[in-house]
Amino acid sequence: MKKMTTYNTYADAANTAVRAFLTSVGEHYLGETFNTGSGSGKRIWETIKEEFDHRCAYCNKQTTLQIEHLVMFNRTEYGLHHPGNIVPTCQDCNKRQRKKVEISPERVKKVYVNWEGQLKAICKGNETNFNKRKKKIEKSIKKYNYPELSKNEENSIRVMAESLYGLIKQSGDNTNILYKELEKSFVVEKK
Ligand SMILES: [Zn+2]
Incomplete structure (x- = not known):
């Protein structure tokens, strides 16, 4: 949950908007609303x-x-809002860690780790804790039947999430252009 x-x-x-969309898709697989x-x-x-x-x-x-979405609930990971994708975490652990990934010898990118990577980092090398907690999380994913999406389904969700993000963002940018025009007219009126 975000502040x-x-x-x-x-x-x-x-x-x-993307999270609302991922909520609808999650509810579609769940067969009921999930508020x-x-x-x-x-x-x-x-x-x-x-x-x-x-x-x-x-x-x-x-x-x-707080509610933690195991597969991140955003336009890059498109995790669904679904009982099989949520676990409780404290506020500190709810902040997903990032790791450096080398794209080329000159370029390094920071990417979010997946939930296993997050758990590993938090367990700080304690294998017993890591395995016990991982098992518990996997049991929950299974119990609540988090949908295993086909490549096609994944692709459609990704494309829709990305275009939704683009559409809303573009509308906002267009509004900014209108706002600049409005500002100009205010200036004219003041004279
Ligand atoms: Zn914690």
Whole structure:
């Protein structure tokens, strides 16, 4: 779960639209709505937290828990909002770590690690903890039947998420152009 932003950009709006889309797709596979804030969605989320003994799925701390999407809930990883893709984590562990990847000898890119990489980093080399927690997470993914998408399905979701992001972002940029025109007319009126 993200903190409320106090400074809003069109990119934020585009990201929100992508998450709404990934929520719809998740609900399509689930066969019902999945609002973790009320009704059956809330009950499922409460059950998942209980199954994790009200502890962070990564560091095992018993603390205030947030929703972590194992496959990241964004336009690059297109993880779905679905019970099989969410686990409870503490606030610190909910921030996905990044690693450097060498694209060419001169270029290094920072990319987000997947949930296993995140768990590995948090377990700091303790194999027993890593294996135990990994098993628990995998059990949850399986129990809640996270859909195994075909390459075609994955591709369609990716294309739609990307075009949705582009559309919203473009609308925002267009509004900025209009705003500049508006600013000019304000200046004219002042004279
Ligand atoms: Zn944690």
